Amino acid sequence: MNLNHAYGTPPGEEEGARLLNRALDLGCTFLDTAALYGMGANERLLGKAVMHRRAEFTLASKCVLDAVDGQRVLDGRPESIARTLDAALLRLGTDHIDLYYLHRLDRKVPIEESVGALARAKEAGKIRALGLSEMSADTLRRAHAVHPITAMQTEYSPWVRNPEVAVLDACRDLGVGFVAFSPVARGFLAGAINGPNYAKGDVRATMPRFVEPALSYNLALARRFDALAASAGCTPAQLSLGWVLSRGANIVPIPGTGNIAHLEENMAAATMTFDPATLADVDAIFASGAVSGNRYPPAMQAQIDTELLPDEVI
Structure with a gap:
């Protein structure tokens, strides 16, 4: 994309x-x-x-x-x-x-x-x-009853945990692969965001987590995450991808980029091993309710069928 x-x-x-x-x-x-x-x-x-x-x-x-x-x-x-x-x-x-x-x-x-x-x-x-x-476990089961579904694609990263409500379990139950899009949080967990200085046409300028008042709060989380990556000897993007890969053998992350250096950085994450304690620290940074702001603005959220987290208000 x-x-x-x-x-x-x-x-x-x-x-x-x-x-x-x-x-x-x-x-x-x-x-x-x-x-x-x-x-x-x-x-x-x-x-x-x-x-x-x-x-x-x-x-x-x-x-x-x-x-x-x-x-x-x-x-x-x-x-x-x-x-x-x-x-x-x-x-x-x-x-x-x-x-x-x-x-x-x-x-x-x-x-x-x-x-x-x-x-x-x-x-x-x-x-x-x-x-x-971006569909729910219930929709997946209904679809799978018509014809076997091979893959479910939904946003998943340390700061987007909606699939953990039900979809990941449904995929495992049905033998469906899970394709994690935006696994580095649309660049937020790749060191790409320092403020609300988005280019014209950048969708992040319309997303609640990427603009104030949530942005400053979330940038503080990103700084903690960046420091954790540095202590682990990797880049923030690599730590985010390593975390996603650790969540299940049926999970395939698809980090997007328009930059060859970032592509090479992302690909290298597949060869890395991450200490379980480091991955637990990622979970601690992004504990339930830690992230400020909704995932999508209302018009985009209206087209999303994925389950909401208990603390999400739409």
Whole structure:
């Protein structure tokens, strides 16, 4: 997503292509995009940059959230899913997508109907596996009853613990993989945030945790986290990724970046071992109720089906 969407001015196409190929060179085997990212531009970038290396990675993309006439839309109707998928295949330059998610829950459409559309796409050979994103344990179980779900993608990091309410347990019960997006907290646990100086188009400028009055409070937590990472001999991003990886064998973090140096830093975390006492210190910093502010502003939260934590007020 970072290469085309939501974090200010993205890198150019050539730089994005270099980063994607460097990721593959480093052993990355999973690339995750969506129809919404850059209004289709991210899928086109992958199509140009890395599809000649198709055998080296699992390709994932998403539907339901899409862009129509330049506007973001949420549409889980089967006919819309089919239309988004066909357009994605053209942009990606491939005849199938390995893992295709429902990006968000469209509450106007029964989840069974949306999953049924993906099941038919699988039967047609257009996708290989089905996924969900930002959905609850109950929705996962309903979807899984229609067709086996391979992966659930939800935000998860030391400072976003909503999956621990129910979704992680449901994934384990059903044998579903868990894909953790924003595992370094949208850069907050990677030393990227020092104040509210966001570029134009940076989604964090609209998110309660990233703006005052919550920001100053949360930056104090980040300083404690940064000091813990330094004492462990790693970067904050690496400690955050190590924490996520420690939470379960079925968890795959997908840190996004538009910077090759950050990519290399992130990839190195997969080779590191973290002392259990250090990971316990991470939990202590981000104990229940420690973080100030909601995860999303109201309009975005309305599209989220994931369970709330006991101390969250929406």
